[in-house]
Amino acid sequence: MAVSVTLPALGESVTEGTVTRWLKAEGETVEADEPLLEVSTDKVDTEIPAPAAGVLSSIKVAEDETVEVGAELAVIDDGSGGGSAPEAEAEPEPEQAQPEQPEPQQQAQPQQQAQPEPQAQPEQPEPQQAEAEPEQAPQGGGGSASGTDVVLPALGESVTEGTVTRWLKEVGDDVEADEPLLEVSTDKVDTEIPAPTAGTLLEILVGEDESAEVGAKLAVIGEKGAAPAAAPAQEPQAEPEQAKPEPEPQQAEPEPAREDPQPEPEPEPAPAPSPQQAPAPQAQPAAPAGQPAAQAKAPAQAAPAPAPATGGEGAYVTPLVRKLAGENNVDLTTVKGSGVGGRIRKQDVLAAAEAAKAPAPAAAAAPSAPKAQTAQPSALRGQTVKMSRIRKVIAENMMKALHNQAQLSTVVEVDVTRVMKLRTRAKESFAAREGVKLSPMPFFVKAAAEALKVHPAVNAKINDDGTITYHDVENIGIAVDSEKGLMVPVIKGAGDLSLAGIAKRTAELAGKVRGGGLSPDDMSGGTFTISNTGSRGALFDTIIVNYPQVAELGIGATVRRPVVMDHPELGETIAIRDMVYLTLSYDHQLVDGADAARYLADVKARLEAGEFEGELGL
Known part of the structure; x- marks a missing residue:
């Protein structure tokens, strides 16, 4: 099914925007809410996220072109994965199967009221797709844990968005009311956002170096001692799919399924989530699912498995970090990220830039005058870069x-x-x-x-x-x-x-x-x-x-x-x-x-x- 990407309203008096940069090319796979392109208006520069997961099949507006609010920017083809249409078909498919085998299914339903479809999945590919769609529904609609939402407050009369520069708390940490929770940067001010209530930080929805509009939900705080929901917040697609297939041999234990993936009693459901587990920061579930044949080696490889995905090549790097790396002549493939899931933050780029400059002062321990003569040319020479x-x-x-x-x-x-x-x-x-x-x-x-x-x-x-x-x-x-x-x-x-x-x-x-x-x-x-x-x-x-x-x-x-x-x-x-x-x-x-x-x-x-x-x- 084709999903249209349109230019959203970016302010009360904003009527049009200019596409400054596409972060994805035609044919590339995108995830839901992943930054897709950058748009500039007369009041704000912002990123437009993908409305659904799939393949970017067509780009309608080229870079440096201006369009009105509501105009179509691109088309995402989600026919191979999620979408609203397959979700609606998830329920009729069992009804079509009932006339062919009325007695067995009617008997199976009372015994397995919670999961009539998972048993049919290994034999029939269609029910398997049908089940994959309902798994995504709880992510998009209610992937957040229940509790108090932490939203980005208004930080000035003309400020419409902010960038999360640093989280001062991690998922699972206890916080007090009005305790600084994260740092946010805007085009006018850098400030701390306090916790609206006391409790446990259950979920982080906006990562470091990512931008969000005023009023957007940044995190969720629940009652103290509540179980965190860090995994769904970071990888909303990989985790629920593992939770569904694995309960098949257990039938009634969806929660302990997170502890059971290592023994891998049944390798059949592993191929389904394996393509989406490459970027997953959750080490233990990802490694055994991607390597069903090597059960003994899976736990040992679980920890280092995400490392390749966090490098400069495979992992998504925000435009802020990419621009900063270009200005400081830093190769992102050599930078080790310290953010959530190994994501490269601007602090990592600045540290790498300082480390690169460190040998020069050590070698030139002479008076200050020769330093000006031996100064290295700027990395910006000959470049054309965007204005911050x-x-x-x-x-x-x-x-x-x-x-x-x-x-x-x-x-x-x-x-x-x-x-x-x-x-x-x-x-x-x-x-x-x-x-x-x-x-x-x-x-x-x-x-x-x-x-x-x-x-x-x-x-x-x-x-x-x-x-x-x-x-x-x-x-x-x-x-x-x-x-x-x-x-x-x-x-x-x-x-x-x-x-x-x-x-x-x-x-x-x-x-x-x-x-x-x-x-x-x-x-x-x-x-x-x-x-x-x-x-x-x-x-x-x-x-x-x-x-x-x-x-x-x-x-x-x-x-x-x-x-x-x-x-x-x-x-x-x-x-x-x-x-x-x-x-x-x-x-x-x-x-x-x-x-x-x-x-x-x-x-x-x-x-x-x-x-x-x-x-x-x-």
Whole structure:
């Protein structure tokens, strides 16, 4: 029977999507819910799963083609396996057999009320197929264990899906209510999903590095001590088929059948499940079923049997992991997966990349200068790769800012020698008292926030109706360079915080960026942004304003150099000073050059005066 694959609704206002990549080719076998293709819309990039198991017989929409929601993308032929039509025929077939042998079947049914069909399976292939279909019905409809569902919550106004990056609990583990259960990554934030209730984790439905839409079921939690359902969750097709044929000689013991496959009292049903057991992570049932002739060797080979299926060649690798491997020049066939069933996770790829780089630093134990000369060319040279989701979001925001604002930049030079000396004197006592390190950043944030209160045009917003909103709070975003791209967590109410409060909040947000714990609230509500462009040695930069804000401050590298200064006793003299360039980029529609100059002058005066002794306890 042919099953149509259509483009589902991917959001309230999404009407069409573009096929960016087919993960399967025509003629390949697919499993139910296995990722089939990647689709991109104006709001989200996602994977479309296969609606049924079978063979991909036809691809209707090629890569880079755009179709409307509901359009047919491909056709899956499930005539040799599952489907709704064969399920409906599962019951009429015994009725056709009854007129031919009325007496034997009528007698057999009272004796074997639970399983009239399994005895006819070894002799008649049609009943065998008919039984295979009802076995799949409980998987698709109720393969999950009964209990409390763990669903992917809404993680932001425009977030429609998330990727499971790590499970913090395994199937069978006990969990407490609100205990972190898994980590999820979106295009805006990485966060932990807590357990909705206390109990035992019975089933994991979305593996690591797999994506799911908001509201999708991720796992099932049952009562404490309940039997887990890990096997059906990972291999829903192989396990139930083993459970059905094996009870034939036992007739009334479907549950103990999992312990009996090793002796293999009857090899006849083994050929039926054997083709589907190659990718199965369940070692013990898979090995004896695939090797009915070698009963003595089956238990010994059970453990290593899944290993070949978890390598880079045979096992399914998510697009996220595949892209990461390409960027880091990692051969997936050489990576050993640490995920469920041996699946390769992004952590495995990163570890392999670090291991490949390890010999280079060891060999080049010379000074840092020669390292730049012997640097290896990037693996991305000459390649054409897809733009990551977060990079697309950044690109859209940058273009929106440039197209909607008349941006201009003004630069001043600031002597921060006093600030640096104060920091050197106070950093040890500050760390002991406040529990965080004292970096130069809080001084700049403090001075910038204070100046915003005096210059409201720099801390404002131009509305679509032509009005101007002058903010009554200084919510300062701190631009942070991360592995995923540029992140801008926000210090709420920075204008009302002390130097210690700013330092603590800055350290907290930086820790969340590194550890992947930023929430949507941490990233929203900013009214002004500060970017430390000098962290990599740049003297200054012409920053693009973080739209819809109207200004952004850039901090260049602090450099010690000789400066002509007017000393009160020595007059004009040359001294070694700590100097830094501050750049203010702004929307000239609202902020004039004079406004920008006045704002920078106040920031400069506050920093050069260096009057922070009271807040530092000096």
